[in-house]
Amino acid sequence: MTDDLSLNGSTVTDTEKTKWARGPLIIAFAFPVVFVVLALLALGYGLYKDKTKQDLNKGVAAYFEPAPSAKDAEIARLTAELNALKSQPAPVPVETPATAATAPVYSDPNLASRLSERMDRLEANQRLLVQAAASATAAAGLQQAAKGSQPFLSELADVEKSLTDTSLLAPLRPLAQKGVPSEVSLAIEFPAYAARAQTAAKSTDDDSFLGRIGNALNGLISVRRVDGTAKGTDNLLLQAQGRLDEGDLAGALAVLATLPKPAQDALAPWLARARNRLLVDTTTRRITVDALSRLSQANYTTVNTGTAL
Known part of the structure; x- marks a missing residue:
């Protein structure tokens, strides 16, 4: 009895020992897996x-x-086609017999050079127009200033700058410094010189006592007929006076040129100033007319150049 219990007790003890020995081994394998x-x-x-x-x-x-719609796709396609068309060279039109007369010109290889030449002509004509306008303005100023009795040196210098041919100004240079009497001043002075001319025309070369007395009386008393019946020197002097009153200085000088030499000698100082006045008026008028003619021509050329290609 005692032996059986011992045997059984030993068996139980070995089993438990084996069970407890396997536990750590299982845990060691299970932990890595977990x-x-x-x-x-x-x-x-x-x-x-x-x-x-x-x-x-x-x-x-x-x-x-949102997903792309059909409209967006169509716009993209049209844009691509438009860019492709822009990148292509422009077609050259081909003229047919039926449309050759009316077909428009799409390209002109010489157009750029023609436009450049036209611009050059316009600029050149514009410069000529400005110069012609300045010349006309200076000429008009000279003519106005020279009408009076004052010097006109500055106006003459202005005209000289704007003219290419200054030969017209040569007769005016000696007169510009002192000026020339105006037509009004000459008309006022003429009666006194006309009386001297009348006296000189009636004087004789008789060196006798009676001749000298007659010449002295003629110098003291001068009678001019104004009733329209004057003849000879008196008639010529009256005609010249009438021309002066009408502003016709050239006509008055033409009449006085027919006076007898003694009368012309008596009028010599007045005639010299009157001829200078006529020279100044004629020359300044001619300069003004020439300047206005150039201005008109320059304006005509500029207008025609601007309207025609």
């Missing part, structure tokens, strides 16, 4: 989370960005 499983689960969760996030972003983008 760790690997947990790592795989964590990796799978991370991959699932990233994919879910990407799908969510795509869904949001698809929600806010």
Whole structure:
């Protein structure tokens, strides 16, 4: 009896020892397996989370960005065709017998050079027009200033700057410094000189006592007939006076040129001033006419050049 219990007790003790010896071994093998499983689960969760996030972003983008419509596609196609047409060279029109007379000209290889030449002509004509206008203005100023009795040196200098041919101004230079009496002044002075001319015309070359007395009386007393019946020197002097009153200085000088020499000698100082006045008036008038003619020609040329290609 005692032996059986001992045997059984020994058997029980060995079994328990074996059971407790296997426990740590199982735990040692189970722990790595659990760790690997947990790592795989964590990796799978991370991959699932990233994919879910990407799908969510795509869904949001698809929600806010509408799909291209057929209208957008048509616009893109037309834009591409238009760009292709722009890149192609322009077609050269071919004239047919039926439309050769009325077909428009689409290109002119000489158009650029023609336009450049036209611009050059316009600029040259514009310069000529400005110069002609300045010359006309200076000439008109000279003519106005020279009509009076005052010097006209500055006006003469202005005209000289604007003229290419200054030969016309040569007769005026000696007279511009002091000036020339006006026609009004000459008309006022003429009666006194006419009386001297009348006296000189009636004087004789008789050197006798009676001749000298007669000449002295003629110098003291001068009677001019104004009733229209005057003849000879008196008639000529009256005609010259009438021309002066009408403003015809050239006509008056023409009449006085027919007086007898003694009468002309008596009128010499007045005649010299009157001839200078006529020279100034004639020359300044000619300068003005020439300047206005150039201005008109320059204006005509500029207008025609501007309207014709």
